[in-house]
Ligand code: SF4
């Protein structure tokens with residue numbers, strides 16, 4: 111494994127860490143197996159969040175006995191001091207530890223960032239927790255370039271996490287500024303939320319950018335670990351063939367695709383928005399029409415039920431025209 115320094119935190123982290131979202135798909139025992147395998151392979155960084163339902167709890171269970179082999183990063187959507195203080199305590203409890211190395215402000219908007227930093231804001235709780243030794247460092251995660259740019263100017267921000275992959279290079283210039291300012295850059299969504307099928311190509315692409323400090327692909331199965339480590343540690347330049355494949359992925363996905371982050375939920379009428387887009391992706395892109403139709407038909411609420419209230423669109427960090435996209439899906443699936 112290759113280790114790098116995570117910006118001004120000074121933490122030594124493996125170039126590849128674990129993205130904790132997919133843990134929600136497995137169970138506590140599966141998480142334990144996964145973590146032991148990661149520890150054996152020298153992966154020492156785990157990313158999770160208060161918002162990833164059972165992820166913190168499963169990780170806490172799985173970390174028993176091997177806690178010291180990992181650097182834990184979690185995050186909270188709390189914006190006030192009181193709510194953040196509560197969330198830090200919940201994270202410590204769930205993760206069964208007395209300290210968390212990195213605690214992040216989870217995806218604030220520009221307005222929420224003001225609130226976080228104002229008197230009585232979440233930052234006060236984070237700074238108090240750091241002074242008390244409950245957390246080690248403070249970071250921020252973002253989906254908008256605007257917030258990313260502003261975070262670069264904030265002294266208290268020690269790390270920034272932002273999506274970067276073959277089809278999302280909007281943060282590239284800002285990522286290089288992280289290096290200049292000694293802010294650790296954590297790459298989320300290296301596979302564009304699962305939209306990029308070829309994981310090896312996706313990780314090779316991201317890791318060929320040396321300004322990316324650490325990449326955190328989501329993993330739930332042991333076999334993914336080996337493949338991903340191999341891709342992350344291969345530092346040979348991308349071949350002509352790989353560059354052609356990169357272009358093919360770009361042509362295929364464009365920019366209006368769903369990253370399955372679920373920030374748009376809950377839908378007013380109960381549509382599983384990211385699920386619909388996932389199945390439509392399989393229907394259109396990967397020649398898995400029967401499978402996609404079958405899965406779509408099992409959805410309790412179909413895309414055609416959308417009442418076009420628009421609430422989901424105000425929450426999508428990628429400003430996707432969800433209502434229009436759902437109409438297309440309803441047409442393609444015929445319901
Ligand atoms: S616009 Fe449609 S999909 Fe979005 S929240 Fe409203 S009903 Fe749900």
Ligand code: SF4
Pocket residue numbers: 367368369370371372373374375383384425426427428429430432
């Ligand atoms: S529609 Fe937008 S908010 Fe919803 S899952 Fe997709 S990318 Fe995320």
